[in-house]
Amino acid sequence: MIGTRTLSFRKLLLSLLLVLCILSVWALIIWFGGESPFKGFRYIIEGSLGNHYQFLSTLNKMVPLILAAAAVAVPAWTGMWNIGGEGQLLLGAFGAALVGFSIDFGVGLVNIVVALIVSAAFGMAWAAWPAFFKIKLRMDEVVTTLMGNYIAAQLIAYLINNPFRDPRSPLAQTPYIKSSFVIPYLFEGSQFSATFFVAIGMVLVLFIFRKRFITGYEFDITGSNPVFAGLSGIRVKKTKLLSMLIGGALAGLAGGLLVLGMTQRVMQSFSPGYGFTGLLICLLAFNDPLLIVGIAFLFSALQTGSVNLQLFTSVPAEISGVLQAVMVLFVAAFKTFIVGRREG
Amino acid sequence: MDIELITTLFRTSIRMATPILLASLGGALTYHAGIINVAMEGLMLISAFFSVVFSYLTGSAFYGIIAGVVASMLISLLYSVFVSFLKANNFAIGFAINILISSLTLFLMRVMFQGKNAFNSPDIASIMELKVKTGNYFLDNYLLNFSILTYLSIAIAFLLAYIIYKTSFGLRLRVCGEMPQALTAAGIKVGVIQLWASILCGGLCGLAGAQLSLYNVRMFSRDMTGGRGFVALAAILISGGKPKRVLFISLLFGLFDALSVKLQNEKIAPQFALMLPYIMSVVVLLLFHLKTRKQYGKA
């Protein structure tokens, strides 16, 4: 990651062209959805940044995206692929809910911290077995983590339907967490809470960890050349395992923060695919923690913006997925020209 | 176990296995060309959508399949351009395409069919079955009366085994995955080989999608592929892309799907039964690795 990046005129021009391309395709899609592009953009921008409420909503929705992306990024530093963020997030959410509705330590802060630690531990546990299989048997972690998502989804479906079902709800969901576990909203009428700062804090910690810590340095070297790392005395397997565990913990934490800060229970269809969106964000951000925040903001703004677009026009809300994907495709295409061919 | 039960299991397995088989055969091609194709889910879905739309409009399943295959090939072409020529990360592009198509099909349905996210109609023509009644129970239930695409898919498995291991294209394909520099040195463009593999993969995923939406059921509903593209990916990675093994693993997955329906009762919660195909894919992979670990002594 060390190395000077020159900002040449050509790169600037290409970046502008990239933005132009994305915007024009977006305009085309909005037009196809039955709305004039300019109005469409206006609603999207108003809906995501228009007033302090919308802006806070955009920030709030970044929380799971940032952490899910970080959950991919940290293992990627050591050359591991974590496609299981979705499952780890679900497990983490369940862990937080489990603590939240069953235990009480009396002090709000203690409660919240314990619940978050448990959520991270649950996420970590779900990342542990693919990592273990990988380092012990060289089993491809892409398959195991991917399949883990589906197994986790069914497992959670079972848990919230049977042993931990909220008997008062016709929906499959856990009981609500106790009020002492709730991370309170900071502003009237908005779901924005301290979870955002936790997520940003994690990103900063990761950034410093990677640049300044011996272990972070070992992560980078392991990812860059595992054979070399091994001969340098770095315990490659342990490092890879550790990175995967941290990744799982981050995804679990994302779930925990969602429960404590927003939903206050785990219900069916808890995650609309945070794990996969996180993967995309991470790849667009070259695994860089700070860039992840920027890209997550874009994704989140598109999401809140498209809710607003749906409110005032007849354009269906699915458009946010289309717009996000278009953005990913163009950025991926231009990446080669703008920053050259390098991964991570 | 009575025979009727086994027959039911068998027929369900075959029906559930066919789309997985077609998709994983397609993915096996890109796998040999050095691309782990995570976009198969999306390719199947776009084909399922256009198959239904064109089958509905033209009243012919054949045109439906063609439309689905063409749509899937076009998306696959897009995928290949990004991955092979623009050197973008295949996971990024794959997942982006999945999200794009999941949203796009819904979006198109909203725009085309006025606010539906499932579309069915008696005017949707179905893929033909090989309908022969011989009177022999075994023949009728175990060999005949499946979708023509089922027979085609098995034929394709053997055809691909031939193409990959016997033909010139197959040789280049394998080299492309193992050592692309060797191809460049021989004056063959790696990107072109990958492009062809991707397009063929698109075609096969297109057939898979058409089979799902014109035979397994005759309708389109949102995200109706339900993770089958990823199961296909698991089948490829487990089998190492060898077509005959892919065939075997896909049938195995079909069986697990059938069992996941069958095993539910008072004692086994549906969730655990439905986990089965995914757990088994991990277990099968695990067994393969335990076996290979014995072969190499090194840790």
Added chain:
Amino acid sequence: MKRLILVLALLSFVAMGLGALKVAIVAGDAIGDRGFTDMAYIGIQEAQKQFGIEYKVFECNVDPSKYFDSLRAAAMNYDLIFVDPGYFFDKELAEVSAMFPSKTFVYIDGTSSLPNVVSVPFKQNEGAFLAGCLAALLTNKTELCKINAEKIVGFVGGFDMPVIRDYQAGFEHGVKYVDPSVKVIARYAGDHYDPALGKETAYSVFKEGADVIFQAAGPTGLGILEAARDYGFYAIGVDTDQGYLQPGFIVSSMMKKVDVAVLDIVRMQIENSLEKGSVHVYGIANGGVGLAYNQFMMDTVPASVYIEISEIQEKISNGEIVVDSYLD
């Protein structure tokens, strides 16, 4: 004639300008779910036709991160907000309804104790009970072409969740009520959006001897209904009258008339008779749930069955039968 249309158009325009009732539906799923959202959508369209209201459907696509924002946006811009189904939104509704005390929220399919919320519970178990009775009666009528000798009926659910379990409980109770010797095979496809798996699930249940299958599975159910046609058994549809989907194979549908409820509530609101905090139960007694007595049913079901069903329905209405429920 042209002039008349012009005048009417102008009038309706003026009426809207003068403050037509603004109604929002906040749907947990999306239009096309073959369930709550579709039914409410039909109701609101009808309401618009009758009363010239202004409406908007907010679709959340089962994405919990959209619940709060959608509710809030709806409450900000609309006066009467249907929350459909209410139990998706328990916590978010508590928060948003407190923020907008002057607005009226309608909790569909359940009861809520919040002050400015109108509750509209549906007794799906009663409807499912009738479906169970119908199934049990039919499976005994071996003279019908699709009925086999075995006394087995089936239930296929989509996503396994308590409300679907409630359908199952009512159905099983109904079957046992008519004939305790009839066996019920219950299976789940595990997903509301996988018709292919739904079809195979139904096939498996059918092959085990079931000749009447009741489905409660959203779009997955479309696959189950298709299985009825392909393999030749009777299916009972759910939520809407689904008979037209596979004519001749769907003996009836257990309807949950969310559309009627929506229309009723809008009417009450316009007539200013809607009280906040009131509860409007929809069950067999007031026709809020029940079987679809339509042409498809007449064509397939023998008259004797029809008469028995009517009698049972009467018994539920007057409280003689209390139907099991998975909930409460």
Added chain:
Amino acid sequence: MSKTYPNGLEALREVSFEVRKGEIHAIVGENGAGKSTLMNILFGLIKPTSGEILFNNNHFSPKHPSEAIDLGIGMVHQHFKLVQSITVAENIVLGMENRFQSKLRRVDREAMNESVASLIDRLRMSISPDDRIDSLPISKRQQVEILKVLYREADFVILDEPTAVLAPNEVEDFLEFVRGIREMGKTVIFISHRLGEVFSLADRITILRRGNVIGTFDKRDVDRESVANMMIGTATDLSEDPPDCLGNESVLSVEGISDVSGTIRDLSFQLREGEILGFAGVGGNGQEELFEALAGSLRLASGDIRLVGSSISSLDTLERRRAGLALITDDRMGKGLAPDRSIVENCMAGHHKFGKFGKWLIKDTDARSFTESIVADYDVRCGKNIKTAVRALSGGNMQKLLVGREIAYEPVVLVAAQPTAGVDVAARKLIHDSFRRLVKTGSGVILISGDLEEIMGLANRIIVLYRGRAVTEMTHPHYDPTEISYYMTGIRGAQDDRYSHS
């Protein structure tokens, strides 16, 4: 036939020379002089920034290797581009195998093998077209690589350091083989920095230095010393003698080690203070395994390794490094460095485990000063910027960096595998000098090398490895290169009597 390349690339500055038809034209130069770049341009793998090439008096600017191939240019790369899992014949005909397709598009394996076999026979080689590449020894693979080019009826063959991987006796065979190619009427460009080979083979020699052509000479007009001077710029003493600072204490003792796969068998030796112990052998006879066994990345079936008296065989790499072992790997890009990381990060690797840069947090200033001292001491040319990626350095500079980093451990025992492979003469000298300095402090050095000249010039003692066994041991000054090469190739000393000549 004439060719002219003027070029303004960083690696090459206004280079021009010509090659005559039917000659063996050697291009010599230090590593980083631009030889490989030049050839890659010619072969269409890299585009020149300026200048032009004339081929048979026609303007020629290949955009893709296929264009070069079409014109009859063939290139054999320094790094093999052979596909491991397919057969010799398939590798050779790859790209042209569609000639053998039947109507069903099936590749006719028999016809393919036959056509390859006929070429093999013409060159009197002993390879079976049906062997898989991964079952062949390195020297055979090299021949397959050349066959590949000849099969395409190339008239103009570029050989990029072909002898680097060969054993001494194989080299002579190989040179004969190249002469055979010339007799077929083909033109050969031979890139090398082994002047002995160049002089025995080439008709004319072009000398490159730092991207410039010093000149093209007829072999008869120059001698080895003058060419070496032109290559390096200053006169260098080509002959070396091993250092003489042997102590008595044993620092490393290896007792009867065998690995799990059975590649090395019952290997024992002692290393004394201040000794350089050379391991000679043809590639693939257990050198890599020996290195891995010492490094701790290979599981042993039996035997023991003791470092200054205490057993290290159950320790992992890190613990061995802590015990005083340092490791210079072969394949610097694959194993010895992280090419995409900066020089600083590459220098820190391993040393960071000793707490030199802090226990948790990295102390940036310490890392910098440590790196700068290595860069200065070992003359690593990186344009003063220690944050550039290692990939941007030339092979020699990379190797110097690697050696510098390992010697900075001040190890008790240094294990060096191929420490000067593909490195220019100046760098080689620098590396050898650093070994000499190291042994003066009492450390021992294990030198595993395929370069016999290097071993004989540096090692106090030589052990020859053949099929994983130590077949002979010689002590300075009783070295006999002919004898050693006999042992290396199994003509002498193999324990199986059938293969040995009495």
